[in-house]
Amino acid sequence: MKTLKTATILAILSFFTLAFTVKTDGYKVGDKIENFKLKNIDDKMVSLSDYKAAKGFIIIFTCNMCPYSVANEDRIIALDAKYKTKGYPVIAINPNDPNVSTGDGFEDMKVRAAEKRFTFPYLFDAKQDVFPKFGALKTPHVYIVTKNTMKVEYIGAIDNSSKNADAVTEKYVEDAVDALLVGKKPEKTETRAIGCSIKVDEKTYK
Template structure:
């Protein structure tokens, strides 16, 4: 019996370890300078932050097709892009999930979802899952605001204080942070807790 229990425990550990997030120990923190990246957009073109010559910064959001938290935030993400892109802070959405582990997060399915919802922003696939670990993203959605002039992280966390129901939002973390940056003021809440689904790995 003890041998059986030990075997089961080892099997469970091995199974869970296969799905461990690949978050770097030295992942980005507030004030850190990020590296640019190049990922494929749903229009099959490669996108880098350096492509945005006139941007003041970026709202980088790790999101996906399948997480109910991400789906519940899609309209809010679209609204953020429409409101702040013209002010210099476009949304850059990145799907960090492994499409082998989650077939509905495949590149083809990303295209379908973006067309269905009318995404107004790039929706990039983190092929090989090389970008999200550098950021330290663990959830979908997980937001990072970065300024363009110094490429530094200014905010990390959730979009607002209601992960699922937009009618219950009483504090808009990302909007407040962006408004502060646009005014040249200090962001009052630089970090909040991201609530969502765990990023899926193969």
């Protein structure tokens, strides 16, 4: 019986290692990002270059199934409502492999976006080739990028409370965007993203 339990535990650990190990290199603060084009939940392709009037972007890697992402959905909606008209729209990207994370498929994304009435694009990184360039490791994981330079100005968490919105005392993303809007550099340019690991299958992930 002990041998069977040990074998089961090892098998589970092996699955998690295969499914959740990702590359950790990527953009740093001050790096210039490459443009990308991904499919939105309206079945149209979206690129950063489509946003002619934007001053920058709040790019958030998020998903349907992670409890941290779910806990931050209302905050993400609020960020878009506050900053889209000021030139910093939210661009949400689901980086998960739906074969590993059930419920994170493209059709599931459409359902979730409709339920929550997302006001921002919710893009699918179907080939999983965008999130590694950013170096995103968690959902949610935020990158604030200026449009004129396409440079990363902030990387990390939305605020200092990963799950409980009522416990927030420091709003990292809002502080960063507010600074950029008046021509200043954010005081905090990097914080620790807390959330679920991005789900990949190393048997197919390159």
